[in-house]
Amino acid sequence: MSSWRRYAIYYTATGALAEFGASWLGWDIASGREQPYPRIPDMPADRIAEITSSPHRYGFHATLKPPFALASDSSESSLRNNLAALAKGQPAVAIPGGLRLSVLDGFPALTCADHAPLTALASRLVSESDHHRAPLGEADRARRNPDRLTSRQRENLDRWGYPWVMDEFRFHMTLGNRLPAPDAERVLAALRPRLIPLLPDPHVIESVTLAGEDMQGRFHMIERFSLTG
Structure with a gap:
């Protein structure tokens, strides 16, 4: 029996971008540990915790296949084998213009920006x-307000x-709760000088991550699969 409530397939960053994202959200999906919030002028740690309370438990990521319960006739090992095979046949995806704060x-x-190869990767x-x-x-199903x-x-x-897969897919790495417009813009202003230097152009998706949701609702990296096709 799996120790995870649900699984998901994510893109998770590496290096300095991953480190800042883990600190900003207060949860490191790679290590499965709480992280101290960054020191940002005029934005104390308790305020950061408040405005990131929703994405905190997911960690810094972009969703490629949304969280799902495992089928009764499947297993984690078969899912991992499936992803390993997919990754071997899938080339890395370079995003022209890189990522942007919005x-x-x-x-x-x-x-x-919309990028067909990235949508194709997520759809696959x-x-x-x-x-x-x-x-x-x-x-x-009802929770999605059909x-x-x-x-x-x-x-x-x-x-x-x-609902938001295939041609409805939009790549995004969430940095906070849904906020009133002035508050959201203040968050972007605080993040801009810290994040912009960490964003390459193009941004290359070189791997995908299988993640699992623990019994407290927090997501952990299970395995990262390099795209080598």
Whole structure:
């Protein structure tokens, strides 16, 4: 029996960007440990904790295949083997223009311009590992408020277990809760001088990460798979 409640396939950064992201969110997905918040003028640690309370437990990441319960006829080892095979046949993806600080639907985040190879990577991970996903329960489906979704998003929800996949996918690395516009802009202003020097152009997605959700709802890196196709 798995020790994880759910699994997900993420992009997780490496190096200085990963270190800052872990500090900013207060949780290091790679080590599975709480992290001290950074020292930022006019933004004390308790304020950072308040505005990052939602993404804290997920760690610094971009979702490629959203969290899912493991199917009864699957196993963690078979999921890992599947991802290893996918990664061997998948080349790295360079994002022209790199990542940028922006506000996405009220959330401060790192985003990028639409890039077909990146969407194709996420779509491939969603579809070619979907046999490991347990069917979406009625309560989980209702939690997505299907009546408020577009017809395409409802199709994705029913087919893939999540509305914002395939052509609805938008790459983003969440940096805070949904905030009023002035607060979100203040967060970006505080982050800009610290993050911009850490963002290469192009930004290259060289690996994908299998993550697991523990019984307290925090996500941990299980294994990183290099894209070597």
